Amino acid sequence: MATHAFKINRYNPDDERRGHYMQEYPLDVQKGWTILDCLNEIKWKQDGSLTFRRSCRSGICGSCAMTVNGVNMLACETQALTLKSSTIVVEPLRGYPVIKDLVVDLEPLVESLYAVKPYLITKTPLPTDQERFQSPEERAKIDGLYECILCGACTSSCPSFWADKKYIGPHGFLKAYRFVADSRDEGTREHLEALDDKHGLWRCHTIFNCVEACPKDLNPTKAISELKKELVREKIG
Amino acid sequence: MATIDPETIHDVEGIGVHNIHRHDVVIVGAGLAGLRAAVEASEEYDVAVISKVFPTRSHSGGAQGGIAASLSNEEEDHLEWHMFDTVKGSDYLGDQDAIEILVKEAPVVVREFEHFGAPFSRTPEGRIAQRKFGGHTKDFGRGGPVLRACYAADRTGHVLLHTLYEVCIRNGVRFYPEFYALSLIIRDNICRGIVGWDVINGGIHVFHAKAVMFGTGGYGRVYKITSNALSGTGDGLSLVLRAGLPLEDMEFVQFHPTGLYQQGILVSEAARGEGGYIINDTGERFMERYAPEKMELAPRDLVSRSEQTEINEGRGIGGKDYVHLDLRHLGSEKIMKQLPQIHELAWKFLHVDCIKEPIPIQPTAHYSMGGIPVDKDCQVFADGKKEMVQGFYAAGECACVSVHGANRLGTNSLLEASLFGRRAGKAIRRFLGVQREFPDLPPDAASSAIEEVERLLSSSGTERVSSIRETLQEKMSLECGIFREADQLQRLKKELRTLEERFRNIKIDDRSKRFNVDLLEALELGHMLDFTEIIVEGALNRKESRGAHYRTDFPKRNDGDWLKHTLAWKKDGEIIFDYKPVVITRFQPKERTY
Numbered sequence: 001m002a003t004h005a006f007k008i009n010r011y012n013p014d015d016e017r018r019g020h021y022m023q024e025y026p027l028d029v030q031k032g033w034t035i036l037d038c039l040n041e042i043k044w045k046q047d048g049s050l051t052f053r054r055s056c057r058s059g060i061c062g063s064c065a066m067t068v069n070g071v072n073m074l075a076c077e078t079q080a081l082t083l084k085s086s087t088i089v090v091e092p093l094r095g096y097p098v099i100k101d102l103v104v105d106l107e108p109l110v111e112s113l114y115a116v117k118p119y120l121i122t123k124t125p126l127p128t129d130q131e132r133f134q135s136p137e138e139r140a141k142i143d144g145l146y147e148c149i150l151c152g153a154c155t156s157s158c159p160s161f162w163a164d165k166k167y168i169g170p171h172g173f174l175k176a177y178r179f180v181a182d183s184r185d186e187g188t189r190e191h192l193e194a195l196d197d198k199h200g201l202w203r204c205h206t207i208f209n210c211v212e213a214c215p216k217d218l219n220p221t222k223a224i225s226e227l228k229k230e231l232v233r234e235k236i237g
Numbered sequence: 238m239a240t241i242d243p244e245t246i247h248d249v250e251g252i253g254v255h256n257i258h259r260h261d262v263v264i265v266g267a268g269l270a271g272l273r274a275a276v277e278a279s280e281e282y283d284v285a286v287i288s289k290v291f292p293t294r295s296h297s298g299g300a301q302g303g304i305a306a307s308l309s310n311e312e313e314d315h316l317e318w319h320m321f322d323t324v325k326g327s328d329y330l331g332d333q334d335a336i337e338i339l340v341k342e343a344p345v346v347v348r349e350f351e352h353f354g355a356p357f358s359r360t361p362e363g364r365i366a367q368r369k370f371g372g373h374t375k376d377f378g379r380g381g382p383v384l385r386a387c388y389a390a391d392r393t394g395h396v397l398l399h400t401l402y403e404v405c406i407r408n409g410v411r412f413y414p415e416f417y418a419l420s421l422i423i424r425d426n427i428c429r430g431i432v433g434w435d436v437i438n439g440g441i442h443v444f445h446a447k448a449v450m451f452g453t454g455g456y457g458r459v460y461k462i463t464s465n466a467l468s469g470t471g472d473g474l475s476l477v478l479r480a481g482l483p484l485e486d487m488e489f490v491q492f493h494p495t496g497l498y499q500q501g502i503l504v505s506e507a508a509r510g511e512g513g514y515i516i517n518d519t520g521e522r523f524m525e526r527y528a529p530e531k532m533e534l535a536p537r538d539l540v541s542r543s544e545q546t547e548i549n550e551g552r553g554i555g556g557k558d559y560v561h562l563d564l565r566h567l568g569s570e571k572i573m574k575q576l577p578q579i580h581e582l583a584w585k586f587l588h589v590d591c592i593k594e595p596i597p598i599q600p601t602a603h604y605s606m607g608g609i610p611v612d613k614d615c616q617v618f619a620d621g622k623k624e625m626v627q628g629f630y631a632a633g634e635c636a637c638v639s640v641h642g643a644n645r646l647g648t649n650s651l652l653e654a655s656l657f658g659r660r661a662g663k664a665i666r667r668f669l670g671v672q673r674e675f676p677d678l679p680p681d682a683a684s685s686a687i688e689e690v691e692r693l694l695s696s697s698g699t700e701r702v703s704s705i706r707e708t709l710q711e712k713m714s715l716e717c718g719i720f721r722e723a724d725q726l727q728r729l730k731k732e733l734r735t736l737e738e739r740f741r742n743i744k745i746d747d748r749s750k751r752f753n754v755d756l757l758e759a760l761e762l763g764h765m766l767d768f769t770e771i772i773v774e775g776a777l778n779r780k781e782s783r784g785a786h787y788r789t790d791f792p793k794r795n796d797g798d799w800l801k802h803t804l805a806w807k808k809d810g811e812i813i814f815d816y817k818p819v820v821i822t823r824f825q826p827k828e829r830t831y
Binding site (some may be wrong): 010014032034045048049051052053055056057060061062063077078079105113117118132134135136138139142147148149150155179185228 | 352357403
């Protein structure tokens with residue numbers, strides 16, 4: 001008998017009548033195998049129609065965020081044996097429309113990313129022939145922010161997003177704060193514009209799901225509270 | 238993410254495809270080269286980027302250690318030193334006119350990244366921080382390692398990729414994420430666009446363009462142990478071959494010395510740049526026997542070969558096929574500040590805490606020095622050396638300018654991808670200033686692509702794509718890896734024919750159109766089989782050892798016969814070779830020791 005049973009969400013958009021269902025695959029899991037290795041093993045040896053995204057398989061590209069035994073994670077950097085369960089349930093990230101099996105439509109993630117104007121905004125003319133200076137202390141203020149890989153795990157874990165698909169979401173807030181906190185950025189108002197809105201910051205109820213879900217150990221909730229302070233400052237100041 | 242703006246869709250009479258998009262510029266690939274070109278061209282023109290993965294999933298983001306530029310932010314450095322190191326690192330096969338451009342424009346490109354917003358690590362004075370890397374030295378190799386690699390902790394590729402994506406958003410670049418390029422439309426040496434497959438919805442789309450640029454990346458996935466993403470299947474190279482164009486210097490494949498054991502996942506050279514040691518089973522820093530001066534910071538070809546020699550001679554750890562990368566003496570503060578991702582990778586994949594234990598590592602297929610032959614403005618050669626294809630450009634790992642020659646130095650790849658991506662963007666702007674009209678689309682523009690997809694979707698043989706691919710990867714690692722010799726390569730050549738036979742007898746489980754990864758993997762395997770032949774026959778053909786290409790039966794470099802670039806075509810199933818001279822300007826070939 002196989003060491004593990006993988007119960008995986010199946011959904012084929014061409015077969016709406018059948019809708020979503022769980023399919024079970026037995027698998028002998030070897031030491032060191034990640035969830036992605038297991039999924040590949042199933043796809044390559046058992047069922048080629050099983051569909052999921054994957055690319056770097058080293059935790060940096062963000063393709064393979066999914067829900068495993070109820071928790072959002074990157075399949076590629078999670079070793080199956082560390083889950084200490086012989087049944088492994090794999091589902092697509094919650095909250096996003098499902099395209100097929102484990103593949104979700106990340107359009108809402110991209111839309112809200114665009115909304116925060118996710119790029120450095122400057123007004124001061126750039127120095128020629130040299131970089132702008134930034135002290136190591138100033139630079140350190142964006143540690144814990146710039147590392148985001150846009151995998152979508154945080155926003156998928158957020159009840160505010162489940163209720164409102166236009167909600168900017170923790171990934172958008174984190175990105176906005178990555179620029180607001182950057183000493184070189186002069187566009188705080190532009191980044192904040194979309195946040196002071198019914199789909200914006202005030203919909204965060206500080207339940208910290210995003211912090212738990214982030215595979216890179218980032219803290220969107222902290223970014224959100226800093227952004228709230230910025231907004232208040234903008235309004236009063 | 239598959240929203241298609243109906244404004245870009247045009248019907249063209251006589252072509253049996255409904256979705257025909259028109260953009261001034263169509264870029265295939267959303268890594269550093271493609272996005273940097275997009276940033277440049279979108280200043281003036283309508284640019285579309287199509288990519289088989291969402292842009293920030295591109296494998297440029299996997300690069301860790303740094304991007305080279307002689308900024309002299311930390312200590313004295315000079316363009317000429319960088320140029321010498323790159324020429325010597327290339328084992329004198331790099332074209333020196335192109336290398337001169339590389340080192341001269343490097344400071345501009347890196348500072349521009351800072352201006353775009355890239356979060357580089359900083360010196361105490363607030364300048365871009367720089368670290369040591371293999372093969373980068375002071376005073377034309379006479380001094381020690383130089384601080385030249387500009388970095389953002391050990392996430393340099395990640396920050397540069399995300400920064401370019403952000404600037405593309407700012408500039409209104411149109412993305413077609415999860416579109417897979419199926420064929421090039423080239424007639425009469427004029428590139429007219431490409432045909433793509435909409436992965437999410439299924440369906441053939443024609444992208445009609447005045448200029449097409451490829452930044453399609455490398456092909457590490459033809460090897461079993463590789464640092465490359467699962468998407469690193471070199472598709473662009475075979476699209477070029479299938480269009481009847483040549484590839485250059487494909488026999489030169491870089492093996493990175495520090496891949497995580499059995500996973501191949503990259504552990505940045507920054508680990509050694511920051512002072513890490515490589516040790517064998519007896520605890521010896523064995524590089525002192527191979528590169529007494531530069532030790533662990535010798536170039537990658539040399540370190541990988543030394544490692545493999547240790548392993549082959551039984552001095553791997555416990556006699557096995559790996560050695561140790563030891564960072565313990567750096568201390569936890571330095572590791573967590575400068576190498577946080579490496580700490581995370583070693584822990585997550587091997588359960589090794591590199592603050593307390595050495596990391597098991599082995600050489601891993603990493604980078605392709607060869608590729609699509611282009612001129613210094615990234616325009617693709619029709620004949621590999623003189624005649625050009627109008628409106629077709631390539632940059633980054635898929636292209637061969639050639640700045641890396643037979644062996645690339647670490648941190649020169651992020652540099653090359655962004656610098657030549659930028660040059661491609663500028664060249665495209667100049668070209669579009671003259672070329673105002675869209676070239677005609679031939680009525681059969683999409684026919685080969687449609688035929689390929691239909692054939693694969695209906696394939697009902699007995700072979701699994703994964704099983705053929707696995708055999709290919711194993712054989713390539715065994716017989717066309719760090720050490721090569723004629724008998725093995727001959728065997729491999731025959732084996733490839735067998736694999737091609739087997740590929741004609743595949744079956745795929747998923748016959749649907751929407752998000753069919755089964756189909757994509759079959760398409761990718763078809764590409765891999767096509768260009769792998771060029772690697773193997775090129776390796777067999779080049780009877781010398783130079784840079785990353787090492788022939789045990791011809792262990793010496795042979796400048797008399799082989800100081801030249803290989804050009805290879807595929808015609809009627811046969812490989813045809815031609816050559817072109819190396820451009821030598823300032824540095825005459827010398828013996829290469831470190």
